[in-house]
Amino acid sequence: MHPLVTVVDDDESVRESLPDLLTELGFSARAFSSAEEFLTSDCLGTAKCLILDIAMPGMSGLDLQRELALSGRHIPIVFITASRDETIRALALKRGAVDCLFKPFSETVLLAALHAAFQ
Template sequence: MNEYPLVSIVDDDESVRDSLPDLVIELGFAARAFSSAEEFLGSEDQGRTGCLVLDIAMPGMSGPELQEELKRNKIDIPIIFITAHGDDNVRPLMMARGAVECLFKPFTDLALLDALNAAFHRS
């Protein structure tokens, strides 16, 4: 798993945690899924994570709250927000907060690949 950049996926939706890591691996990255922001913060993968795919709305700590916590701790990880509850204002707001991308579920494989490539500065 160390030879590929690690993408950590944080989403409370079990179906996303089951399917998205497989897609990320197919796209050429390593993947690890977490059910909550708190679980990610308690893991040893923060330092190895090259990109976070982060749900906006979760019970407990939300995606934007996790982003703020990482900033407070001076941990700089590129973030791709994902959401099923988006409106026209969500994407510009998340991008203004420093996200690499904000994707609305369901998103295409190509949209995710483009966002991951942007996060890892690949062309």
């Protein structure tokens, strides 16, 4: 069984392309358009890693990170963001994210972050 990596991003192109790449890399993948959608899904208990956009309408990626921590769920998180704001990146890492990748990122960088998440 391949580990399940979930993608949460409001950008449809990311939700379509990233799961395909993850599958090619040997993971199972599911995509969600919002943090709220992920929280109500059956993947909440089975996700082994979360690739999470920081800026989304409604609940942000940082909000979801905090919500998961408060509920005692420890899912490794790799943030992805189009923002080049180092302050937000530093905050995500300080709160326990495995990595924070700037879009667009390479397959190599993503694979390194996933490898770190599964350590």
